[in-house]
Amino acid sequence: MSIKLYGDPGSGSLRRVTAAAAVMGVDIERINVDLFKGESHTLEFLNLNPHGLTPVLQDGDTVIWETSAINLYLATKASPDLNLLGRTEAERFEVLQWMFWSGEQWRVFSTFLFNEWAGKTLMGKPPTDAVVELSMGNIRSAATVLDAHLASRKFIVGEAVTLADIDIAAPFSQYQRTGAPFDEFPNLMAWHQRLLDTVPAWAATRDEVERRMAGVLDDLG
Ligand SMILES: N[C@@H](CCC(=O)N[C@@H](CS)C(=O)NCC(=O)O)C(=O)O
Numbered sequence: 001m002s003i004k005l006y007g008d009p010g011s012g013s014l015r016r017v018t019a020a021a022a023v024m025g026v027d028i029e030r031i032n033v034d035l036f037k038g039e040s041h042t043l044e045f046l047n048l049n050p051h052g053l054t055p056v057l058q059d060g061d062t063v064i065w066e067t068s069a070i071n072l073y074l075a076t077k078a079s080p081d082l083n084l085l086g087r088t089e090a091e092r093f094e095v096l097q098w099m100f101w102s103g104e105q106w107r108v109f110s111t112f113l114f115n116e117w118a119g120k121t122l123m124g125k126p127p128t129d130a131v132v133e134l135s136m137g138n139i140r141s142a143a144t145v146l147d148a149h150l151a152s153r154k155f156i157v158g159e160a161v162t163l164a165d166i167d168i169a170a171p172f173s174q175y176q177r178t179g180a181p182f183d184e185f186p187n188l189m190a191w192h193q194r195l196l197d198t199v200p201a202w203a204a205t206r207d208e209v210e211r212r213m214a215g216v217l218d219d220l221g
Contacts, residue, residue: 003028003078005070006048007055008035010212012114012173013067014055015205016166020071022201023161024079028057036122036216068099071163084163094157098164106142109135110171113178121177122220136181143185150187154194161199169195169202173209 005021005028007014021028033039033054041052048056049065056063057070059077064070075084086092112135119125146168149156156164171180172192182188196203 003074004031004058005029005055006031006033006045006058008033008212009208010216011035011054012170012209013053015173015209016067016170017055017057017070017074018208019199019201019205020084020163020166021074021078022204023199024074024082024084026074026078068103068163068167071166075163083160086157086162087160091158091162095162095164098156099167102164102167102170105138106146106168107171109138109142110174110178110180113139113180114174117174117177117179121217139180139182140184143182143188147185147187150191154191156191161195165191165195165199166202173206174213177213 003026005014005017007017007030009032018028018030033045035054039045040049040054045056046052048058048063051065053065055067055070056065057073059073062073064073072085075082086095112131116127116132116135120127155161156168169192171178172182175182182192196206
């Protein structure tokens, strides 16, 4: 039975799974959920994830939402030998540390900025300046620490790409639209370029996000 993955190709969260699955060589069956038509809020979809958020993974009777949990599932069950969770026990906990940090202290502020962009661009709403200011400030504080961490490292943990890199790189998926101030941080930018250059799935999935977002904007006219 195939592993199904529900999501919208314009989503940076979906990209975290499609990129990780490609790195792991795990086959997934993609099921499109058009977020710009509200398809994650249908009764049918809410049965999969009552929060109305994508991506969602379905593997037989197992249904998992939250991207990091999905990637941990794939790395543990479908591709346990690939080390996307780190090569040693110490690395594994370091990978988890950065993944949790990414969810609480990092990605969320780019999500706020993306929502501001979407509100303004797709719905003609004025920006909420306080949200933009709070998000930019938090991104700058977090990126200062990340930039120092990356000054002497090629990847977030150890010598190779892990799920920590994928989680932390996710906000770059919408970076041109959100205007997050990543380019103030040279080591962060160099690390992200390294991911694009050395992890083909990270570059391929970026192109998929861009094609989808261009289509969304084209449809708007
Ligand atoms: N913390 C969640 C975030 C998921 C998320 O924000 N998904 C967005 C797409 S990137 C979504 O499905 N939004 C639909 C909506 O808000 O209606 C995760 O990591 O999976």
